[in-house]
Amino acid sequence: MNEKMFRCPICGSSMRVQQLASLVCEKLHSYDISRQGYVNLLSNRSKTKYDKALFEARKMINSSGFFGPMIEGVSNRLIGMQSRKLPESGKPLRLLDAGCGEGSHLSAIGRKLREHPMVPDVLGVGMDIAKEGVVMAAKTFPDPIWCVSDLSQSPFADQQFDYILNILSPSNYSEFRRLLTSDGMLVKVIPGSLYLQELRALFYKGTGKETYSNDGTMELFSRHFERIEFEDLRYRVMLDSEQVKQLIHMTPLSWSVSPEVIERMTDGEMEVTADFTLLFGWK
C-alpha cells in the first residue's frame, strides 16, 4: 500500500497503514482496509442508485467488447503521451480512474499500457463512491489499489497522478486539477450525440429526448483546463439479446421503463451505436 499517496478525506492530514488493517491519519481518523483488498474512505455510508446487479450488467457488457475501441483509443493516447516524455528511472506511471465502477476499464487500460515497451511500470488506482462496484473490482482485478470514496473529498495528496481517467462518470474539476502532476493529463470520456441512438429511439420516442447533446459538458471542461483536445470515436456493435438486456440495464436510459417493456423491446439481436467524445485536458 502506497500510504504516502493518501490524505485524510476528513482533515487532510497524512495517513499511515496500521497493522495492515486500516489507514489512520494524524488525528486518528481511521479507515478500514478490507480483506478483499480495497480501502473504504467514506465517512458516511451513502446510498447510490448503483447496486450489485447494475455492476454485474456493466461487467458483462465490458467483456462483450462493446467498449473495446474506446479503451483502445484512450490507451493509445496515453502511450503516445508517455513515449514523448523522458523516462524517469524506476518511477511508475500513476493512473487514477475516478468513477471506476467494477474496474474493467482501468484494468483493461492498465494491461494495454504495461504491454507497451515505452511505458514504465503502471500504478493503477480506482475509486468509486459505490461500494458494490469497488468490492467487485477488488475481487476480479487484484492488481490496482481500489478505494470507496467521494470525489468531492478525494482521499489523495496533491499532484499524485500523471493521468486521471473519468469515463462516463461525473467530474470534479477542482479535485482533478489538485490531484494531477504539473504536466499531468485528464482524460474524460463522454457520450456523443449518437450514443445508443437505437435505444433512445425505442425508449424516448416522442419525448424530445431521442437525441443527446454534450455541449454543456464540453463547455464546462474547457473552462477548467488551459489546454484541451477532443477526439470523436464512433462505431457500431452487434449485440445478442442477452447483451442488449444487460446494456439497457446498465444505462440510465432505462430507469424509468418497466421490465416488461424492456423484455418486449429486446427480442433478438440488435446493432447499437457507440459514440464517444474523448476530452483531454492539461492544467
Ligand SMILES: [Zn+2]
Ligand atoms: Zn483525519
